[in-house]
Amino acid sequence: MDIASLSMAMGTSNVNSDVGIAVLGKNLDTLKQAGDGMLKMMESSVTPNLGQNIDYSA
Template structure:
């Protein structure tokens, strides 16, 4: 077996592995950001629900003048 060919194959495998890990890390970072956004949205919805429970008369009517 040719040593140069073997070295080239191992080097290509290493580069492919590094590229794959880089893509996975990028994907994981994006998922973490999405989860943080979702957590913030849920927290703000809970605050809105608590405000409606504390003052149910606010925001239920709209005054219109024509």
């Protein structure tokens, strides 16, 4: 294999690697946003005063 073709192969490999890393980064951002949204939804569904007072009579 000559140096020119080796250089092209390595360049292609670096580009593929960079694209893969960029896609994974975007996916991580999307998952973080989905997790934040789910956390907000779970926090809003909880009744904050539930269980603080007990009504009792004998």
